[in-house]
Amino acid sequence: MGTPAASLLSPGLRFASELRPTAGETEERVVSSFPSLDALLDGGFQRGGIAEVSGRRSCGRFALVLSALAAATQSGELASLIDLGGGLDPQQARTVGIELSRLLWVRPKRAKAAFASAELILGAGIPVVVLECGVTPAATKNISPSAWMRLAHAAQTSRGCLIVSAPFHLVGSVARTAIALDRVAPLWQGRAGYSLRLSGRTARVTVTKHRNHASGGWTGLRFLCSETIGPFPGNPPETALGATGNA
Amino acid sequence: MPETRMACLSVPLFPLAAWLRSEPELREDAAAVFEGRGQTARLVGATRAARRHGVAAGMTLAQATTRLPGLVALGRDAERERAASDALHEVAGSFSPRLEQRGEGVLLVDLAGLDLLVRNRRLHGHQEDESSDHVLGRAIEDAGSAVGLPIRVGIAGSALAARVASDLPKSPTIVPPGADAVFLTPLPLQRLRSVASGIEESAIEGILAALLRWGITTIGDFARLREADVTERLGQSARKLHAMARGRDPEPFVADTEPLRVREGMIFEWTVTLVEPLLFAVRGALERILARLALCGVACREFTIDLNLDPEGQDVRTITLPAPTREVTALVAVLRLDLERRPPRAPVTGFAMTAYPGVVRTAAQSLFGPSTVSPDRLAGTLARVATLVGPENIGSPETVDGNLPERESIGPFTPPPTPILHHPVRKGRGFLAVRVLRPAVPLDVTVSEDSSRPVHLTSSRPEVPDPRTPSIEGRVRVASGPWACEEGWWKESAAARDYWDVEVEGGVLYRIFRDRETQAWFADGVYD
Numbered sequence: 069m070g071t072p073a074a075s076l077l078s079p080g081l082r083f084a085s086e087l088r089p090t091a092g093e094t095e096e097r098v099v100s101s102f103p104s105l106d107a108l109l110d111g112g113f114q115r116g117g118i119a120e121v122s123g124r125r126s127c128g129r130f131a132l133v134l135s136a137l138a139a140a141t142q143s144g145e146l147a148s149l150i151d152l153g154g155g156l157d158p159q160q161a162r163t164v165g166i167e168l169s170r171l172l173w174v175r176p177k178r179a180k181a182a183f184a185s186a187e188l189i190l191g192a193g194i195p196v197v198v199l200e201c202g203v204t205p206a207a208t209k210n211i212s213p214s215a216w217m218r219l220a221h222a223a224q225t226s227r228g229c230l231i232v233s234a235p236f237h238l239v240g241s242v243a244r245t246a247i248a249l250d251r252v253a254p255l256w257q258g259r260a261g262y263s264l265r266l267s268g269r270t271a272r273v274t275v276t277k278h279r280n281h282a283s284g285g286w287t288g289l290r291f292l293c294s295e296t297i298g299p300f301p302g303n304p305p306e307t308a309l310g311a312t313g314n315a
Numbered sequence: 316m317p318e319t320r321m322a323c324l325s326v327p328l329f330p331l332a333a334w335l336r337s338e339p340e341l342r343e344d345a346a347a348v349f350e351g352r353g354q355t356a357r358l359v360g361a362t363r364a365a366r367r368h369g370v371a372a373g374m375t376l377a378q379a380t381t382r383l384p385g386l387v388a389l390g391r392d393a394e395r396e397r398a399a400s401d402a403l404h405e406v407a408g409s410f411s412p413r414l415e416q417r418g419e420g421v422l423l424v425d426l427a428g429l430d431l432l433v434r435n436r437r438l439h440g441h442q443e444d445e446s447s448d449h450v451l452g453r454a455i456e457d458a459g460s461a462v463g464l465p466i467r468v469g470i471a472g473s474a475l476a477a478r479v480a481s482d483l484p485k486s487p488t489i490v491p492p493g494a495d496a497v498f499l500t501p502l503p504l505q506r507l508r509s510v511a512s513g514i515e516e517s518a519i520e521g522i523l524a525a526l527l528r529w530g531i532t533t534i535g536d537f538a539r540l541r542e543a544d545v546t547e548r549l550g551q552s553a554r555k556l557h558a559m560a561r562g563r564d565p566e567p568f569v570a571d572t573e574p575l576r577v578r579e580g581m582i583f584e585w586t587v588t589l590v591e592p593l594l595f596a597v598r599g600a601l602e603r604i605l606a607r608l609a610l611c612g613v614a615c616r617e618f619t620i621d622l623n624l625d626p627e628g629q630d631v632r633t634i635t636l637p638a639p640t641r642e643v644t645a646l647v648a649v650l651r652l653d654l655e656r657r658p659p660r661a662p663v664t665g666f667a668m669t670a671y672p673g674v675v676r677t678a679a680q681s682l683f684g685p686s687t688v689s690p691d692r693l694a695g696t697l698a699r700v701a702t703l704v705g706p707e708n709i710g711s712p713e714t715v716d717g718n719l720p721e722r723e724s725i726g727p728f729t730p731p732p733t734p735i736l737h738h739p740v741r742k743g744r745g746f747l748a749v750r751v752l753r754p755a756v757p758l759d760v761t762v763s764e765d766s767s768r769p770v771h772l773t774s775s776r777p778e779v780p781d782p783r784t785p786s787i788e789g790r791v792r793v794a795s796g797p798w799a800c801e802e803g804w805w806k807e808s809a810a811a812r813d814y815w816d817v818e819v820e821g822g823v824l825y826r827i828f829r830d831r832e833t834q835a836w837f838a839d840g841v842y843d
Binding site: 077099100101102103124126127128129130131135138139142143144145146153154155156157158159160161162163164165168170171172173174175176177181182185188189191194195199202203204227251252253254258260264265266268269275289290291292293294296306309 | 425444508613684685686688692694695696697699700703704708709710711713715720721723724725728729730731734736737738739740741742743744745746747748749750751752753757782783784785786791793795810816818824826839843
């Protein structure tokens with residue numbers, strides 16, 4: 069006589085539907101491509117909810133969301149960038165590693181259109197959506213909390229991941245994950261007055277909210293200029309400014 | 316397998332036939348149609364009365380009028396020729412839907428399945444001893460006469476033989492089934508000219524002249540030569556012509572397909588002045604249109620709505636969608652936005668809609684790969700988002716050649732198929748990104764006296780402040796530059812800039828530039 073299958077199941081489990089993972093318990097994550105940050109987030113941003121990335125200018129927030137978009141599109145998924153400030157540079161996006169053909173770029177002029185677009189796009193089934201709120205707080209400061217509830221519901225229903233990138237905390241308690249970036253120091257190369265050039269900057273990222281974890285974990289991130297790193301192997305060489313030179 | 320039967324309808328001297336169709340009184344006059352301008356215009360067709368006086372195709376206007384001073388000279392008329400061509404299509408289309416245009420005034424018609432039509436014609440008084448093809452040929456000629464076109468008909472088993480048959484003076488010329496080779500064999504070589512498509516006229520001249528020198532005068536004689544010998548002596552063009560002489564059609568028959576267009580519309584019993592009642596009526600029409608398109612397995616890619624205005628006038632709008640869709644709601648939303656942006660100038664008394672089809676992409680869900688988005692659903696979503704942000708603000712980012720950092724382009728979002736398995740993700744390399752400021756923020760910059768190096772930045776205060784424009788202010792701690800950037804020096808809109816990377820107090824990094832022509836400063840990016 070073999071062991072009855074029912075006895076292998078957890079005690080108290082009676083129906084097959086109880087085996088289905090509940091919202092948020094899926095193992096699939098949207099990776100940020102920064103190993104130290106992904107380790108802090110148990111593998112990346114959770115699907116089925118909102119992840120918030122906040123930080124002031126020059127803290128590496130835009131680079132972080134571009135990196136997440138690059139990871140999603142490289143794996144073959146579709147992704148969308150709802151770019152409230154219209155700050156994407158397609159040349160740079162390709163350098164970062166984003167597969168442009170898999171990225172839906174939406175450039176709304178107003179926050180209301182941006183939120184409605186995010187809800188529609190999540191509803192269509194695009195699994196990774198970034199709502200980039202730009203650098204000015206004016207665009208998003210009058211958003212009602214119910215708007216975030218609607219977006220969270222849309223993400224949960226479609227099992228998508230909505231990453232909200234904003235200059236300060238916007239989402240509130242609806243966010244499943246929240247991280248805050250702080251700038252540490254720019255990296256300059258060369259000598260002042262002669263051949264000085266920007267090579268990158270460092271930032272500190274703190275997890276302010278994460279399911280099943282106490283907040284406060286932090287790690288350091290380093291962002292380097294493309295000229296410092298060089299292009300991806302196999303990508304044609306590019307420069308940020310095209311034909312440039314030190315006059 | 317039933318034998319194919321092809322008919323070729325040709326209108327001899329088509330440019331002239333188009334004129335005579337609309338001005339039949341010229342038929343008895345000495346008239347000719349010329350192509351080109353001035354005295355060097357070439358004659359392309361002349362009436363019998365003109366030809367009787369020695370006026371022939373290829374003559375210049377000067378030569379023809381010298382030969383016949385009273386000649387009525389006509390220029391080619393594109394509008395008359397278009398109407399004649401349409402009439403020819405309508406004649407052929409009344410017999411068979413499978414047509415192919417083979418040049419000016421020449422149509423091929425597939426006669427498969429026309430037995431019932433022939434039987435009906437016999438019942439209506441045609442002679443019993445005539446073959447089915449004869450009955451059809453005469454019926455086509457009669458239909459042509461009714462619309463003013465002198466159509467010659469050739470019917471054979473192949474398109475090539477039918478084309479040659481339609482060039483013969485006797486009409487209709489019927490080649491019995493299986494007798495195409497017997498029909499072509501005794502014909503002079505010159506008859507190959509009309510079917511020799513794809514070979515230059517000068518090459519045909521040379522080949523035919525060589526064959527005549529060798530004593531070969533008929534198509535049959537030419538066909539009996541060995542292909543290798545012909546190719547070796549006269550080249551590849553002769554090989555093609557030789558294949559035609561053996562009855563091989565250089566261009567297989569491919570029926571022209573009429574582009575699918577679905578029309579719906581209605582006239583209101585009262586005038587409509589509000590958007591909602593209009594959209595209520597339009598929604599019904601759109602539902603019917605999409606149902607009809609779905610029968611053909613396609614979706615709506617573009618539609619035109621023609622609004623009838625009160626008391627008179629039209630308002631025509633063409634709406635192109637980001638991707639073909641079958642979602643009525645999305646189409647209504649797009650139309651609503653267009654009507655709200657640009658309301659009709661008068662009450663509406665009716666409308667007519669024409670929808671143009673597009674093929675919806677198909678996608679198969681992968682068991683182990685990334686999730687796939689339903690193409691139909693995606694198309695509907697794109698259309699609805701386009702109504703919110705404008706169609707020019709949604710799509711796939713595209714790289715643009717050039718040097719200016721703010722260059723960008725957005726194209727249609729047509730993602731490639733989802734892979735069967737997840738692709739491996741490359742490890743992130745931590746690029747420092749630049750957030751482009753569009754438009755660039757004007758700056759008031761204080762520079763050092765010794766080296767023109769920026770030492771203080773303040774964003775200029777415009778007369779009408781825009782809350783979306785970021786405010787920039789601070790003392791410059793570190794400045795790196797200038798980095799020269801030039802583009803389009805050969806154009807009026809040339810750009811010549813000196814770029815600086817600056818760190819202001821607090822650690823914010825900006826990319827700023829000074830326009831060399833205006834000496835104005837701008838910030839066009841934030842390192843973020």
